[in-house]
Amino acid sequence: MDWHWLIGRMDLSYLPHEPVTMGAAIGMPLTLVAIAAALTYFKKWGYLWREWITTVDAKRIGIMYGSVAIIMLARGVFDALMIRSQTALGGPGGSQLFSTDTYQQVFTSHGVIMIFFVAMGLMFALFNIAVPLMIGTRDVAFPFLNAVSFWLFFAGMILVNGSLIFGGFSIGGWLGYPPLTELQYSPGPGVDYWIWSLQIAGIGSLLSGVNFFVTILKHRAPGMTFMRMPIFVWSVLVTTVLIMIAFPMLTASLALLSLDRLMGMHFFTSMGGGNPMMYINLIWAWGHPEVYILVMPAFGIFSEVVATFSRKKLFGYKTMVIALVAIMFFSFVVWQHHFFTMGAGGDVNAFFGIMTMIIAIPTGVKLFNWLFTMYRGRISFASPMVWFMCFAVTFTIGGVTGVLMAVPAIDFQVHNTLFLVAHFHNVIIGGVVFGYLAAITYWFPKMFGFRLHEGLGKAAAYFWQVGFLLAFMPLYALGLMGAVRRVDNYSDPSWIPFFIVSAVGVVVVGAGIACQLLQIAYSIWKRKELRASGDPWDGRTLEWSVPSPAPFYNYAIIPKVSRIDEWWYQKQEGVKTPKDSDYKDIVLPKNTSFGFVIGMTAFVFSGALIWHIWWLVILSFIAVVTMIIMRTMDDFTEYTIPAAEVMKMDKEARA
Amino acid sequence: MKKYRAVVLVACTTIALVTLGYLLVRNAHFDVLQPAGAVAKSERTLLISAFSIMMLVVIPVFIMLVTFAWKYRAGNDKKVDYRPEWSEHKLLEAAWWGIPILIILILGTTAWITAHTLDPYRKLDSKTAPVNVQVVALEWKWLFIYPDLGVASVNELPVPVNTPIHFTISADAPMSAFWVPALGTQIYAMNGMSSQLNLIADHTGTFPGYNTNINGNGYAKMRFNVYAKSDKDFSSWVASARKSPNMMDEQALQKISQPGTMNETAYMLMDNNLYDKVIMKYMKGTMSDKDSASTSTQHDMSNMEGM
Numbered sequence: 024m025d026w027h028w029l030i031g032r033m034d035l036s037y038l039p040h041e042p043v044t045m046g047a048a049i050g051m052p053l054t055l056v057a058i059a060a061a062l063t064y065f066k067k068w069g070y071l072w073r074e075w076i077t078t079v080d081a082k083r084i085g086i087m088y089g090s091v092a093i094i095m096l097a098r099g100v101f102d103a104l105m106i107r108s109q110t111a112l113g114g115p116g117g118s119q120l121f122s123t124d125t126y127q128q129v130f131t132s133h134g135v136i137m138i139f140f141v142a143m144g145l146m147f148a149l150f151n152i153a154v155p156l157m158i159g160t161r162d163v164a165f166p167f168l169n170a171v172s173f174w175l176f177f178a179g180m181i182l183v184n185g186s187l188i189f190g191g192f193s194i195g196g197w198l199g200y201p202p203l204t205e206l207q208y209s210p211g212p213g214v215d216y217w218i219w220s221l222q223i224a225g226i227g228s229l230l231s232g233v234n235f236f237v238t239i240l241k242h243r244a245p246g247m248t249f250m251r252m253p254i255f256v257w258s259v260l261v262t263t264v265l266i267m268i269a270f271p272m273l274t275a276s277l278a279l280l281s282l283d284r285l286m287g288m289h290f291f292t293s294m295g296g297g298n299p300m301m302y303i304n305l306i307w308a309w310g311h312p313e314v315y316i317l318v319m320p321a322f323g324i325f326s327e328v329v330a331t332f333s334r335k336k337l338f339g340y341k342t343m344v345i346a347l348v349a350i351m352f353f354s355f356v357v358w359q360h361h362f363f364t365m366g367a368g369g370d371v372n373a374f375f376g377i378m379t380m381i382i383a384i385p386t387g388v389k390l391f392n393w394l395f396t397m398y399r400g401r402i403s404f405a406s407p408m409v410w411f412m413c414f415a416v417t418f419t420i421g422g423v424t425g426v427l428m429a430v431p432a433i434d435f436q437v438h439n440t441l442f443l444v445a446h447f448h449n450v451i452i453g454g455v456v457f458g459y460l461a462a463i464t465y466w467f468p469k470m471f472g473f474r475l476h477e478g479l480g481k482a483a484a485y486f487w488q489v490g491f492l493l494a495f496m497p498l499y500a501l502g503l504m505g506a507v508r509r510v511d512n513y514s515d516p517s518w519i520p521f522f523i524v525s526a527v528g529v530v531v532v533g534a535g536i537a538c539q540l541l542q543i544a545y546s547i548w549k550r551k552e553l554r555a556s557g558d559p560w561d562g563r564t565l566e567w568s569v570p571s572p573a574p575f576y577n578y579a580i581i582p583k584v585s586r587i588d589e590w591w592y593q594k595q596e597g598v599k600t601p602k603d604s605d606y607k608d609i610v611l612p613k614n615t616s617f618g619f620v621i622g623m624t625a626f627v628f629s630g631a632l633i634w635h636i637w638w639l640v641i642l643s644f645i646a647v648v649t650m651i652i653m654r655t656m657d658d659f660t661e662y663t664i665p666a667a668e669v670m671k672m673d674k675e676a677r678a
Numbered sequence: 679m680k681k682y683r684a685v686v687l688v689a690c691t692t693i694a695l696v697t698l699g700y701l702l703v704r705n706a707h708f709d710v711l712q713p714a715g716a717v718a719k720s721e722r723t724l725l726i727s728a729f730s731i732m733m734l735v736v737i738p739v740f741i742m743l744v745t746f747a748w749k750y751r752a753g754n755d756k757k758v759d760y761r762p763e764w765s766e767h768k769l770l771e772a773a774w775w776g777i778p779i780l781i782i783l784i785l786g787t788t789a790w791i792t793a794h795t796l797d798p799y800r801k802l803d804s805k806t807a808p809v810n811v812q813v814v815a816l817e818w819k820w821l822f823i824y825p826d827l828g829v830a831s832v833n834e835l836p837v838p839v840n841t842p843i844h845f846t847i848s849a850d851a852p853m854s855a856f857w858v859p860a861l862g863t864q865i866y867a868m869n870g871m872s873s874q875l876n877l878i879a880d881h882t883g884t885f886p887g888y889n890t891n892i893n894g895n896g897y898a899k900m901r902f903n904v905y906a907k908s909d910k911d912f913s914s915w916v917a918s919a920r921k922s923p924n925m926m927d928e929q930a931l932q933k934i935s936q937p938g939t940m941n942e943t944a945y946m947l948m949d950n951n952l953y954d955k956v957i958m959k960y961m962k963g964t965m966s967d968k969d970s971a972s973t974s975t976q977h978d979m980s981n982m983e984g985m
Contacts, residue, residue, distance in 0.1 A: 113898075123895055196892055202869065203852035203893055293869035293960050299853060300868070333750070336765040342775075364855065365866050366798065366873045373793035377786040384778040387735070391774035394742050399761045403752040404684070415743050423732045430728055430789045432796035435863040436710050436721045439855060439890035485687070492695055500703060503710040505859035507890045510898035514886070517706055524702065 031636035037190045037212065043105070043121045048188040077614040079166035080575055084173050085151030086470060089463065091180055092144030095136050097540075098184070100533055102133035107494070107526035113512040114519040126511045127194035128213065132183060134197025135217065139224050140180050142317045142451065145459040147176070147228070149320060150235050150259055152466050156566035157253050159244025159584065161577045164237040166612040167654065172227040172234065174622020179224030181626055182633075186216040190633070193217035196509065198306050199280075201291035201299045206284050212633050218281050219629035225273050232266030235259055244565065246584035253564045253587075254343050258323025261351040262316050268355070269312035276305040285632070300365065307358040315354040318450065319347060321458025322389055325411050328461055329393045330588075331560050332408040333400030339392040340587060346385035353382045363431045364438050372431035379429035383422060390415065405560070406480035410461035413488045417453025421446060424499070442502025445495040452491050460487075460539075468555035472572040476553065479542035486535030494528025497521040563591040568598075570676040576664065579673035580605050606670040610661050617654045621647055685748075709859035709886070714906065715879050717796065718862030724792055728785055735781060798863050798875045801842070808842040808876070811835070812953040815847075815854035815867040815889065817937040818896030823926070825950050829919035830926040832934060833902040834942035838912040839882050845875040850935055850956050852893040858904050860885035870960030879906035899939045919944035928955065 039048045062068050075083060109126050112118050119126075151169070155162055163169050186192040190212040195204040204214045239260045243252070252260075279290040280302065289295035291302040330337040337343065359367065359375040393415070402408065424446040428434045437443060460483075468474045498506075501521050506513065546553055558567040565582055566573070568590045580601050586592060624646045631639035711726075713719050749758060794800070801808070812823040823830045835858075837843050847856050849867040857864030861877040879885070889900035907915060924930070926945035931952060934940065949955075 123898065127892070127895070127897075194892075194894070200853055200891070208852050208894060294962075334752075334760075335762045338765050339771055340765065342771055362866070364798075364864050365868075368799070369794035369797040372797075373790040376789045376793060377782075380782045380786055380789065384775070384782055387778040388771075388774055390739065391770075394739070394746060395767075395770065396765075397743075397746040397750055399759045399764055400750050401752050401760050401762075402747060402750050404747075412743070412747065416740065419736055419739060423729070423736060426732060426785065427725060427728055430724060430785065430792065432721055432789075432792040432863075433725050433728060435796065435798065435865075436718065436725070436859065438864060485691075489691060489695070496695075496699065497702065500706065500708070503708045504706060505709040505857075505886060505888065507857075507888045507898075509892045512898050514901060520702055521706075524698070 028638070029636070031631070031634035032212070033189075033634050033636075039187070039191075041121050041125055044125060044187060044191075051184065051188065072616075073614070076619050077616045079162070079170050079612045079614060079618070081151040081155050081163050081166065081169060082470060082573060082575075082577075084169055085148045087173060088144050088151060088176070089148035091177060092141050092148060095140040095144060095180065097536065099133055099137040099141055100529065100536060102129050102136065103494075104526070104529045104533065105129050106133060107522070107529045109511045110522045111519070111526040113510070113522070115514050115516050117512070117519075119511070123511055124191075124194065127509070128192040130509055131194060131196055131199075131217065132186075132192050135183060135220065137451075138197065138313070138317075139221060140176070140183065142455050142459070143224070143228060144176065144180075145463075146262075146317060146320055147172070147231055149324070149459065149462050149466070150231070152470055153462075153566060154235060154238060154256060154259055155242070156469065156569065156573060156577055157256050157564050158239060158242060158247060159565050159578060159582045160238070160242040161581075161609065162612060163234050164242055165234050167615060167618060167660065168230055168234050170615070170618025171621055172231040174618050175227030175230070175625055176224050178622045178626035178629065179220040179222075179227070182216055182220035182223065182629055185630075186213065186220075190216060198310060200306075201280060201283070201297075201302050202293040204280065205292050206287075207292065207294070215281070215284065215633040218277050218284075219633055222274065222277050222281075223625050223629055225270055225277070228266060229270040229274070232263045232270065236263035236267060239263070244582050244584050247589075250341075250344070251584055251587050251589070253323075254326035254337060254340070254347075255320070255323035255564075257344055257347055258319045258326075261347045262319045265312045265316045265319075265351060265354065269309045269316065272305055272309040273313075276302055276309065279305075281632075285635075303362055303365070304358070307361045308355075311358040311361065312354045314447075314451070315350055317455045318458075319350065321414075321455050321462075322347070324458045324462040324465070325393060325414060326389075327564065328407045328411055328465055329396045331465075331562050332405055332411075333397050333402045334561070335396055335400035336588060337392070338395040338398075339388075342388055343392055346388050349385040350382055353378060353385075357382065360429055360431075360434070363434045369431075376429045376431045376434075380426055383426050383429075386422060390419065405464075406475075406477055406484060407461040407465045409481050409484045410457045410464070413484055414453055414457040414461070417457065417488070417491060418450060421449030421453050424449060437502055439508055440502035441498040441506045441508055444508045445498035445502065448491075448495050448498075452487075452495075457484075457487070460484075465560070466566075468559045468571050469566055469573055470571075471550075472555060473546060473550040473553040474555045474559055475546045476542050476549070479538050479545060483535045483538035483542060486531055486538060490528050490531030490533070490535055492528070493531055494525050497525045497528075501525075558590075558594075563588040565590050568593070574672065574676055576609050576611060576669070576672075579609075579669050579676075580607070601673075603670060606666040606673070608666050609664045609669055611664065613660055613662050615654070615660070617650055621650050624650065713860050713862065714881055714883060714885055715861035715877055716802065717877050718860060719880075720792070720796055721862050724788070724796075728788065731781060731784060735777060796863065798865050798873075800876060801844070802876045802878055804840075804842045804878065806841045808844040809838060810844050810846070811837075813845050813847040813856055813867065814953065814956050815849035815851050815856070815893070815900075816935050817851045817894055818889075818900040819934065819938075819940040820856075820887075820889075820900065820902045821926075821931070821934065823947060823953055824916070825947070825953070827916050828947045829916055829922075830945040830947045830952075831919065832940050832943045832945070834905065834944070835887065835902055836905040836907055836912055836915045837879055838909050839879050839906045841909075842876055842878050845877070846953065847873040847875060848953065848957050849893075850959065853891055854889045854893045854900070855891040856887070857890045858885055858887040861904065864890050866891060870957055872957060879904070882906045882908060882911075894937070896937065896939050903942070915944075920946050922946050926952065928952065931956070 039045045109120050193214045282288045283290050289297035291297050291299045357379045360379045363372050464475050555571045557570045624643050628643035713722050814821040819832050822835050847867045849869050854867045855864050865873045865875045885904040887902045922944050924945040925948045927948040
């Protein structure tokens with residue numbers, strides 16, 4: 024009996040064979056079973072379903088994004104530890120901890136997880152948590168779409184991790200250049216896992232981009248003109264523009280690649296008239312804006328953090344805005360610098376090199392503005408400010424090596440070496456990660472009503488910074504010695520100590536993450552002592568005017584804005600207690616299970632495509648479309664809280 | 679002492695890290711910074727000067743960062759200026775748009791000039807006639823063909839010293855890249871295309887070469903050695919390769935094209951059109967004859983734009 028019409032190309036031979044992957048393949052399902060058992064034992068399934076899975080509250084969706092991202096951060100760092108352990112042992116006469124095939128899958132999944140499921144996850148967490156509160160609105164423009172975005176992100180996350188258990192992942196690196204990722208060289212399901220996890224998560228990101236763009240355009244509190252928005256909101260606005268323009272390019276390039284793989288087409292194959300160079304152009308036309316998508320919100324965060332903790336108005340608000348918009352434009356005309364060594368010729372290389380350098384100008388201006396916000400301030404070094412200090416040093420070094428590589432003739436000697444690896448970790452860890460970690464500490468009390476423990480937070484920053492230097496400074500040196508990225512063995516014995524120090528660096532970063540997990544656990548335990556008022560940092564922007572944790576309706580009364588840093592000046596003038604007549608009825612979106620179910624069906628759809636189970640592909644696709652239509656037919660998606668009840672809740676929260 | 683605790687911690691950590699860095703770097707050899715060829719030397723000089731120019735801004739920034747953080751800290755006992763509303767200053771803002779613009783102007787000009795002078799397709803200035811080498815990236819070894827000398831080799835690349843080497847580079851494997859850090863400039867090796875590269879070795883020696891673009895399981899092992907030899911030694915290598923029992927023709931190529939790694943081997947070249955055949959393999963039935971005739975010169979055209 025031939026079962027392949029039913030199960031596609033699934034086969035027991037796709038189960039993992041090596042100890043390290045078998046461990047993960049057994050460990051992950053066991054963890055899930057343990058969690059399910061705990062939920063059953065404590066009778067929390069109903070709570071989980073009602074309060075979280077079906078929620079459309081941006082704050083809760085933000086917390087879910089953040090939780091997934093932090094778990095994925097742990098996995099990504101574990102991948103890094105595997106990579107650097109393998110290279111530490113990879114010298115002449117050394118041994119292998121696991122096979123080269125596994126090694127190549129691990130660095131591919133490390134890149135994918137860190138960019139798509141950690142950095143993007145934390146970014147959307149912060150958008151959801153902070154943006155509606157900062158612009159004085161009750162929710163995002165499309166709350167249901169927001170839930171769909173999250174569950175698509177979640178589905179992509181399961182696909183990446185699921186590949187560990189069954190089928191394996193791509194070996195092609197995080198951007199999977201063809202022809203290596205074409206059928207000819209990678210016939211297995213690994214590349215399809217990679218394509219569909221990015222595809223599904225990417226569509227979620229695009230929808231979120233639209234959502235926050237509209238939210239910022241249409242839902243600002245009365246009086247909040249563009250030039251009165253907090254810089255973080257500005258950074259989110261330009262980021263969403265980048266998302267809306269860039270992500271369709273990712274979707275298109277991955278779709279073309281999967282047409283090659285599923286239907287034998289020849290967009291990017293080396294035979295049959297395909298052109299892999301076209302893919303490389305397309306994917307980087309998305310890929311370069313993508314790094315600015317990640318880093319601009321971090322710039323926004325530090326603008327809030329530095330002003331708040333220096334107790335001073337942000338220096339050069341207008342130049343900050345101009346710089347953000349300038350970076351937004353230039354980020355679309357630099358993509359070719361990722362392949363100066365493709366032989367495009369001097370004119371093309373020089374053009375893209377110079378465009379790349381120009382981005383350093385507005386970025387440098389921002390750094391000066393932060394410095395002069397500190398100047399004549401009164402700086403308290405709470406842990407978000409400590410993260411800023413680490414960022415200012417680390418990101419600047421990363422910027423310098425970035426400008427170096429923007430000179431084509433220098434790039435000829437460092438491209439695709441460990442120097443490049445060190446550079447982009449330098450800007451992504453030093454810029455994006457430090458920024459987002461600062462933001463978590465900063466906005467945590469607003470979400471949960473208590474602060475995170477300061478000592479453990481500073482210890483975490485210390486370990487991250489030292490671990491970063493140990494892990495990546497040796498890689499700069501190795502790159503200049505001729506060490507290429509993505510190798511797990513080498514013939515020069517003098518490289519061994521550098522790789523060992525780098526591996527130690529990963530362990531130190533791991534200690535930083537351990538401090539953070541401990542910090543969260545300890546802070547929950549001591550939450551009474553760490554209880555935070557509505558305004559624990561003596562903040563400047565509107566989110567600090569509501570009680571902590573922020574109520575589900577955000578604002579009992581929508582605030583009126585007449586200047587930048589509205590809340591700071593309201594505090595100086597004396598905050599007025601609202602009159603009873605100020606309270607109005609509130610309309611809020613109802614919870615819905617459609618977001619979750621659509622996300623999970625999209626997961627089934629992707630899984631069916633990966634395994635070539637055609638009947639299920641058709642069935643799940645019809646199901647997704649049907650559910651979207653059903654949801655749009657539903658006219659009763661909102662409910663009203665009467666003014667009297669709003670007043671009662673608000674007075675209790677402020678008491 | 680509590681207020682100095684952070685400062686002491688940062689200072690001690692910095693000293694420890696710098697010491698560790700010194701111990702690591704002390705005996706290391708940096709192919710990129712200690713090059714053996716004119717191209718790599720120019721690129722090294724460029725790297726160091728661009729880095730130095732940027733330090734002109736970076737060092738003052740770091741000094742300001744530390745000074746401001748120290749001077750304006752909340753617990754500072756000395757009375758320092760606190761101006762919570764001071765947030766605009768035309769002259770200062772003009773200065774830090776101006777300074778980076780000036781630096782990028784210098785670096786941009788340098789980038790423009792060197793993108794052309796160090797263009798991999800540009801022939802090197804030398805009185806000596808160049809040696810032509812055709813490079814084919816295979817899964818997972820390098821084939822070097824010396825069409826004018828009637829020899830070929832796998833994973834070993836003997837070259838005469840002080841003589842320009844003109845490489846034409848292609849692949850019969852997923853996209854790969856050819857790089858000899860001691861000599862300079864890497865370039866991609868792609869199916870059905872012919873990239874060009876011009877390098878020169880200034881002194882004799884053995885220099886490692888690498889593939890820098892992942893092309894499958896044996897990628898890390900796709901290493902080779904450049905042997906820069908005196909003219910006499912090079913000639914005798916060519917003579918011995920010509921007498922080698924190993925013949926390089928289509929059949930032999932097919933055999934070594936199977937995925938796997940290989941040791942250094944020298945061959946007598948039996949087929950002068952081998953390189954073109956590798957390229958044409960990817961042209962079959964894909965384009966009209968007119969198109970395919972121009973394909974292998976696609977890169978020469980972009981080179982002409984660059985001259």
